[in-house]
Amino acid sequence: MSDGAGKPPVVIVPEQTNITSGTAVQEKLINAARVFSDLLKPTFGPKGLDKMLYKSDGTTAVTNDGAKIVAELLVKHPAAKMMVSMANSQEENCGDGVTTTMLLCGSLLQEGNNLLKKGLHPLTLVEGFRKSLEIAKKQINADSIKLDDSKLLSVAETALTGKGTEGALDLFSSIIVESLTAISETQETPRAENIAMFKSNLGNIHDSRIIYGVAFRRRVLMDSLPNRLSNVRVAVISGDIKIRKMNRNAEIQITSANQLEAFVDAEQERKNHLSQSLINSGASLVLCGGEIDRDILHNLAENNILAIGELDSSEIHNSSSSTGAKIVDSIVDIGSKDLGFCDSVIWERNEASDMVEDIIRIDGCKKPGLVTIEVGGAGEIVTEEIIRGLHDGLRAVSLAMEDKEVIPGGGVIYSRIAHAVRISSESEPGRARLAMEAFSRAMETIPGTLVENSGNDALDSILELRTATRNQEKFVGIDEDGKVSVIDSAWHPQTIITESLQLACETAIGMLRIDQVISSRGD
Ligand SMILES: Nc1ncnc2c1ncn2[C@@H]1O[C@H](COP(=O)(O)OP(=O)(O)OP(=O)(O)O)[C@@H](O)[C@H]1O
Ligand SMILES: [Mg+2]
The missing domain is CATH 1.10.560.10 (GroEL-like equatorial domain)
Incomplete structure (x- = not known):
């Protein structure tokens, strides 16, 4: 200019x-x-x-x-x-x-x-x-x-429409409403975040259902571990279940066979002590965020206790929310007050598939803070879209429950x-x-x-x-x-x-x- x-x-x-x-x-x-x-x-x-x-x-x-x-x-x-x-x-x-x-x-x-x-x-x-x-x-x-039960189902159906669920609209809308109702006992306004999703990769969409608890995939470490438990008390542990390794480099000189034996015995003793505190707590399912020592696993299996390790932090958190178990850091002082509860635990291995992981279902939790929707069907792309539809439905129904008006x-x-x-x-x-x-x-x-x-x-x-x-x-x-x-x-x-x-x-x-x-x- x-x-x-x-x-x-x-x-x-x-x-x-x-x-x-x-x-x-x-x-x-x-x-x-x-x-x-x-x-x-x-x-x-x-x-x-x-x-x-x-x-x-x-x-x-x-x-x-x-x-x-x-x-x-x-x-x-x-x-x-x-x-x-x-x-x-x-x-x-x-x-x-x-x-x-x-x-x-x-x-x-x-x-x-x-x-x-x-x-x-x-x-x-x-x-x-x-x-x-x-x-x-x-x-x-x-x-x-004003909202009523049939309108709540319609809210779910309306949100699901067009999202790959047409073949099983009734099933999915009732799953949505029931899963939110299940957690409404523990939460004033049930939120969609408290409903987990699990893709079973089995059967078809009609095999979808609610698990009143959690499900995950992990390789069960020993075939001899119990695979069907009922009336289960659940321990949830965030860290490892093994004896602590020394942080410092120390050299232990062993001069006789007796000494070596005593050293191994002492180690075994500590492992037994850890196993015993879990056994004494009364838990028959132990969920753990870290590693589980092989010897401890044996001890637990002998006492008909199923232990699953290497769970990630969200699985640990979800297990605690659904079963009501307290997340415990150290198992030494675990007691029955820290345990949660569920009706049944089943793990199954699909021998036909080459999957190295087993499906573990923890079901029948009383007053769960979190439940899981298991989505059936093998097609990855289709199930992904169904899960997006379920999310829309869950959010919509949760809002409708809060608004009480539609x-x-x-x-x-x-x-x-x-x-x-x-x-x-x-x-x-x-x-x-x-x-x-x-x-x-x-x-x-x-x-x-x-x-x-x-x-x-x-x-x-x-x-x-x-x-x-x-x-x-x-x-x-x-x-x-x-x-x-x-x-x-x-x-x-x-x-x-x-x-x-x-x-x-x-x-x-x-x-x-x-x-x-x-x-x-x-x-
Ligand atoms: N059974 C039905 N009869 C009439 N209209 C319906 C029915 N089901 C859904 N709709 C209408 O379809 C529209 C919703 O479509 P759609 O879910 O594709 O879009 P959206 O909800 O706006 O976006 P998005 O779901 O992608 O976040 C709404 O206007 C809804 O009222
Ligand atoms: Mg929509």
Whole structure:
């Protein structure tokens, strides 16, 4: 820039910097954001398709899960990064509803951009969107329905839909509800983090079940160890079960055979002492985070005690949570008060497979702080997707138990919000009315996409839905087959809907308020 008096221009940014201003800014940001929501669009809803993700390290995933797809994309564009961080927030806060959030944000941006291009001031747009968001929240509260047992199962089913569990939807939804109910005895609000997953790699998905305890894979060190125990008292030890090695280098001179014998005897004596303290504690299962001495293992086996070593810290922690055992550092002073309890322990070796590890199942824990869902089926890619679906379901059901209120799915709530905002906009005197109308249209993306993905015509269905929403008290939305109908089997926890809408709205507003893009990369 020059002041015309022959002075050199004032340079505040490097030469290759590209500055974009005006409506071109939104064009730029929105195009990037739209690529994202368009990418996720076909995966949405009960008729959503899957994506195959093939990573640079050669691993493959087939998924319908918005959070997984977003997590695997190496995003560079700053606008797309805002979308990624929004998706991550939704995943962290709620575990489900990521695709909904992306679609809502994409469509709010699109609608907002159309108005900016027509000359609406960004702050008027923001004002209209904020007013609409308040109306939407009121509508969500008004449409909240009290939770009951059958709705809890529907919440699980709705979250699982499309995640590879279609063949066993009833089984998985009851597994989700039962596993959270099992830990609700020890926790006021049962959390999905207290449900562990175990891939059995056996049978098929119908063999999936709850283990009221934990399961893991380890090679059982001696075949003579008991492989079927009942009414089991459990000791959980974090360190090794062996006599301590000396830290210092010491040389012991032995001058006679008697001395050697005495030395070996003393060592054996110490091992016996350790074995005895475990035997005396009354434990018949010993779980250990470190190594187990061979001689001690023999002593335990002779007393019908099963000992499993080399467990990692999460397995030790999970075993303690489910059985109620205290994690003990030193076995010398272990007592019966430190032990936990379970009904049965079974370990099995699959002789047909070349796996060197056995499956150990600790089941029937009383008032467990943690339970495990065992997922059957041999296909790695399929079970991974089922586990992602189960996570969505667990988070959704846990939130529903906390909220104690649910919201209808199938796009019902978005159609009702669209209607409420449209009605309110009619009494809005200023230009913010345009923004409210835009918000209202953006909400209809959700039912619209559900229709599109089922192969029907979105335009006709949206008009039909608008009429039905205007005329009926009942919850009308888009059913599994993409038809406009009363929805009574798809439910979401209130938190997921509110968080998703709030997040989508704030992210869109954040982008629409940007008036210049200054790119030092020159793009
Ligand atoms: N049985 C059903 N009938 C009608 N709509 C359903 C049914 N099951 C699920 N839906 C709808 O499908 C949508 C959820 O689809 P999907 O799970 O693909 O996306 P998401 O939950 O937003 O994102 P993600 O699960 O990837 O985090 C919700 O709007 C939900 O109400
Ligand atoms: Mg979902």
